[in-house]
Amino acid sequence: MDKRQLGGSELAVAPLCFGGNVFGWTADEKTSFALLDAFVDAGFDFIDTADSYSRWVPGHEGGESETIIGKWLKSRGNRDKVVIATKVGMDMGPAGKGLSAAHIRKSVEQSLKRLQTDRIDLYYSHKDDADTPLEETLQAHADLVRQGKVRVFGASNYSAERLREALDASKRLNLPRYEVLQPEYNLYARSGFEAALEPLCHEAGIGVAPYYSLASGFLTGKYRSEDDFGKSPRGARMSAYLNERGRSILSALDEAADEHHATPAQVAIAWLIARPSITAPIASATSVGQLQDLLAAARLELDPDTIALLDAASA
Numbered sequence: 001m002d003k004r005q006l007g008g009s010e011l012a013v014a015p016l017c018f019g020g021n022v023f024g025w026t027a028d029e030k031t032s033f034a035l036l037d038a039f040v041d042a043g044f045d046f047i048d049t050a051d052s053y054s055r056w057v058p059g060h061e062g063g064e065s066e067t068i069i070g071k072w073l074k075s076r077g078n079r080d081k082v083v084i085a086t087k088v089g090m091d092m093g094p095a096g097k098g099l100s101a102a103h104i105r106k107s108v109e110q111s112l113k114r115l116q117t118d119r120i121d122l123y124y125s126h127k128d129d130a131d132t133p134l135e136e137t138l139q140a141h142a143d144l145v146r147q148g149k150v151r152v153f154g155a156s157n158y159s160a161e162r163l164r165e166a167l168d169a170s171k172r173l174n175l176p177r178y179e180v181l182q183p184e185y186n187l188y189a190r191s192g193f194e195a196a197l198e199p200l201c202h203e204a205g206i207g208v209a210p211y212y213s214l215a216s217g218f219l220t221g222k223y224r225s226e227d228d229f230g231k232s233p234r235g236a237r238m239s240a241y242l243n244e245r246g247r248s249i250l251s252a253l254d255e256a257a258d259e260h261h262a263t264p265a266q267v268a269i270a271w272l273i274a275r276p277s278i279t280a281p282i283a284s285a286t287s288v289g290q291l292q293d294l295l296a297a298a299r300l301e302l303d304p305d306t307i308a309l310l311d312a313a314s315a
Helices: 029-041 064-076 101-115 134-146 160-173 197-204 215-220 226-231 235-240 244-260 264-274 288-299 304-314
Strands: 017-019 046-048 083-088 120-125 150-156 178-182
Touching (some): 017 029, 029 064, 029 288, 064 083, 064 101, 083 101, 101 120, 101 134, 120 134, 120 178, 134 150, 134 160, 160 178, 244 304, 264 288, 264 304
Parallel strands (some): 120 150, 150 178
8 A cells, every 4th residue: 555754754644544533432342442443454554542531521531542552452452553643732621731741741651652653654733732832832742752752742732823933943053853744624614724724735845734624524424414413422413514505415425426436435535545645534433334434535537527426515
């Protein structure tokens, strides 16, 4: 499988990333191990998580996803075969939040311990922290790279203005820069990325690994009426998508899926993979069957007419 470079870094990954937000939440440890095994056995290698996954679940403190991935890495002995991305900065309750140097230093040690590894391949600032100078955050990340605890770092949920400021600061201070951006981006949510972030990433040669690639599952096509909202824990979010534009996108996905003998989910992810600015979209699954459906998207090549159809329906 062709690998894609993560920005200007030495890291190269297969063109689809497994979203580890489900581990320890909607996928228990046994299921998570089966999913990770199937993902790697199919030739993929990019796994995304965060220290805050899955703190939103009652009784969880955060770190549940990292802990499961760490147990899997130890049991399989395959650390060198995968690229692990995790994040710092979201509210971790008593453990703190933000992108201060002190919090980053503390958090990376906790993530390394949970992941049972000596280094993190890609370490994201999970969201912008206006209360901490960019220079402090960048220096803290640079120290981790120098210490060998992090190979590359990235930014998630940054505006184009703040990302450009961070890139300028890295250049001015001669520090490693953000090499990867993780924004929300999919066929439904387009303008937030395409307006200013996409041109900046293209100009600067920054890799892009978007989250919500399937719009919380809406683009799979399984939520077509309010009666479908109860199909999963994410169903409550579907009212935001099920409108005239959302139905137009689903119709175009259905047409494209029929044309390519594929599923709507495969087409939605293939559309992302085909976009020149995208390195590897992130998608999750809670069963091996769902995962196989997603993996097929990496091998689905959409013709220009199909891309134009999807572009028009989602414009």
